[in-house]
Amino acid sequence: MDIKPLFGLCGVLIAAITSEFNDQVTSIALSDVRGALGISHDAGTWIESLYVSAEIIGMATSPWLLVTFTLRRWTLLAIALCGASSVLIPFSPNIEAIYTLRLLQGLAGGMIVPLLMTTAFRVLTPDIRLYGLAVYALTATFTPALASTVAALWTDIVDWRFVFLQTIPLCSLAGVLVWYCLHQDQPKYERFRMLDWRGALLLVIGSGALSTMLYQGDRLDWFNSSLICVLALVSAVAIPLFLVNEWFHPLPFLKLQMLGRRNIAYGALGLFTFLLISQSGSTVPLRYLQEIQGYRPLQSNLITLEIAASQLLMLPAMALLLDYKRVDSRVVSMVGLGLILASCIGSSFLTVYWNRDQFYLWQLLQAVGQPMVIMPLLMMTTNSVAGPAEGPFAAALVNTSRAVAEAASAWFVALIDRWRNALHSDRIIDQAGQDRWRVLQSNGVLPQYPPPLTPAGQPRMPNSLEAFRHAVEQQAAILSTSDTFLILGGMTVFLMVVVMTLPVRTVPPRILFAKP
Structure with missing residues (x-):
């Protein structure tokens, strides 16, 4: 050979x-x-x-x-x-x-x-x-x-x-x-x-719309975005047409x-x-x-x-x-x-x-x-x-x-x-319970609302609340x-x-x- x-x-x-x-x-x-x-x-x-x-x-x-x-x-x-x-x-x-x-x-x-x-x-x-x-x-x-x-x-x-x-x-x-x-x-x-120029055109349009929708959908909040809705419609039309064209093309x-x-x-x-x-x-x-x-x-x-x-x-x-x-x-x-x-x-x-x-x-x-x-x-x-x-x-x-x-x-x-992640975050916060928040507040760990503002005009988050938020995010990510x-x-x-x-x-x- x-x-x-x-x-x-x-x-x-x-x-x-x-x-x-x-x-x-x-x-x-x-x-x-x-x-x-x-x-x-x-x-x-x-x-x-x-x-x-x-x-x-x-x-x-x-x-x-x-x-x-x-x-x-x-x-x-x-x-x-x-x-x-x-x-x-x-x-x-x-x-x-x-x-x-x-x-x-x-x-x-x-x-x-x-x-x-x-x-x-x-x-x-x-x-x-x-x-x-x-x-x-x-x-x-x-x-x-x-x-x-x-x-x-x-x-x-x-x-x-x-x-x-x-x-x-x-x-x-x-x-x-x-x-x-x-x-x-x-x-x-x-x-x-x-x-197969018709197939090439449908392939570019359909696959481009589908892959862009899959990659950008989560960032743009899926169908709450007009761009994602358009991409979904384009791919739903172009891809079946492409497959039909490929089936019959010589x-x-x-x-x-x-x-x-x-x-x-x-x-x-x-x-x-x-x-x-x-x-x-x-x-x-x-x-x-x-x-x-x-x-x-x-x-x-x-x-x-x-x-x-x-x-x-x-x-x-x-x-x-x-x-x-x-x-x-x-x-x-x-x-x-x-x-x-x-x-x-x-x-x-x-x-x-x-x-x-x-x-x-x-x-x-x-x-x-x-x-x-x-x-x-x-x-x-x-x-x-x-x-x-x-x-x-x-x-x-x-x-x-x-x-x-x-x-x-x-x-x-x-x-x-x-x-x-959203499901686990909600469950963790629910399990913490309103009673837990009231206990922390009565002990002076959490301030009364509304909280004080930062120089930028944003609510100032106390260290304990920041630590709690971080713990929730971490546990939700792990789960x-x-x-x-x-x-x-x-x-x-x-x-x-x-x-x-x-x-x-x-x-x-x-x-x-x-x-x-």
């Missing part, structure tokens, strides 16, 4: 990891980035929102365009766009320029990730395809977990600008490997005669008919649900440590670094295990989901005394369980692809659901926090975090039911695709 294309695959992998860093590292280091660039909190939320909106568009359209322009040329274009848009952000003159560059950065990231799966289809023979799937799985499990460590390195040790400048060496190396090691095909520009971006195969349907639904669980499961402990215990990224990153380091061992081990014909991939998935469920239940017992040490065991269960879910999922999905011609369509379906999962994850965590883990556990149970009912058993690629 010619090993030169394998180096090309490594180049695409490096580019995919870089694009994931552009997303995840920037999200974790956003407070430092906003402070350095002088951006307010509300304006800063658009930095994430715009990225994800463009990423969805890139993931849906990239497989179609790579066939048209050829894999090598399209990959080099995506790498160049990724590097250029990232490097310019720290030197942007205004917020509008930053928004534009983040859109281009998200588009490049969405373009790159499906290329990894398509390249693996093309380069790897059935004998080693499982290990190629392990390479793709790195971007779903390894890179997000490593992002907090990388963010801590740049913000707390080196310089915040390297959140963006890190792309220079990575994109340069990726570009060189792709340029010299991937075969150059003949472009198929005649495909533009059948360009050369669509998303070949929805492939979802009629049970394993591909499981790949799209399962990856969406899995990423919703895994990304939220990694975000919630970090948020607890930083908001409740006052940790910096440099202090809290070890719990996710544990997951990242474990993937380098677990993903190849899962590829080796699944290569045996007697191993049922669905059973492996169920065991992995059981470990993730145990992690969610164990983490739900957190208290105000928990710090980083208490999370190590439960995150270890996540580290072992995640590759046991993602590797069987990828094997079952890719084994249902009939040939190389269907590879780009499968990549588009799977990766579009992956991009939507990122926006849904941000919405999901914010929704739980808002809902449960809502516990509820988040339990809800993630419920979603894990849902995914277990899907695994038991939707996919069918498949054998390793080296057997399934063996030449007669």
Whole structure:
């Protein structure tokens, strides 16, 4: 076997990891980035929102365009766009320029990730395809977990600008490997005669409206905001029209008919649900440590670094295990989901005394369980692809659901926090009771109302009342975090039911695709 294309695959992998860093590292280091660039909190939320909106568009359209322009040329274009848009952000003159560059950065990231799966289809023979799937799985499990460590390195040790400048060496190396090691095909520009321009327009409008609504909804108080109402209406109209258009178009971006195969349907639904669980499961402990215990990224990153380091061992081990014909991939998935469920239940017992040490065991269960879910999922999905011609369509379906999962994850965590936090705050204050307030007031701890005013004209809050408010907020945050883990556990149970009912058993690629 010619090993030169394998180096090309490594180049695409490096580019995919870089694009994931552009997303995840920037999200974790956003407070430092906003402070350095002088951006307010509300304006800063658009930095994430715009990225994800463009990423969805890139993931849906990239497989179609790579066939048209050829894999090598399209990959080099995506790498160049990724590097250029990232490097310019720290030197942007205004917020509008930053928004534009983040859109281009998200588009490049969405373009790159499906290329990894398509390249693996093309380069790897059935004998080693499982290990190629392990390479793709790195971007779903390894890179997000490593992002907090990388963010801590740049913000707390080196310089915040390297959140963006890190792309220079990575994109340069990726570009060189792709340029010299991937075969150059003949472009198929005649495909533009059948360009799905109506689908592209509906995709931009619908996915942009949906992802913006999910990211900005909590900040704008959902349907009390006219903007959110408009975005909801636009997405409710545009997305169904897009799906209908894709179903009937002769050369669509998303070949929805492939979802009629049970394993591909499981790949799209399962990856969406899995990423919703895994990304939220990694975000919630970090948020607890930083908001409740006052940790910096440099202090809290070890719990996710544990997951990242474990993937380098677990993903190849899962590829080796699944290569045996007697191993049922669905059973492996169920065991992995059981470990993730145990992690969610164990983490739900957190208290105000928990710090980083208490999370190590439960995150270890996540580290072992995640590759046991993602590797069987990828094997079952890719084994249902009939040939190389269907590879780009499968990549588009799977990766579009992956991009939507990122926006849904941000919405999901914010929704739980808002809902449960408000509920627990009300209950804690009710339990304190009016009698308790009267006792404190009669003892002279609390002043008579109305309270005295500060020089700014605001009510002056006594120290005891301030301490009580802080305690209520802290306990409500802890209880809502516990509820988040339990809800993630419920979603894990849902995914277990899907695994038991939707996919069918498949054998390793080296057997399934063996030449007669």
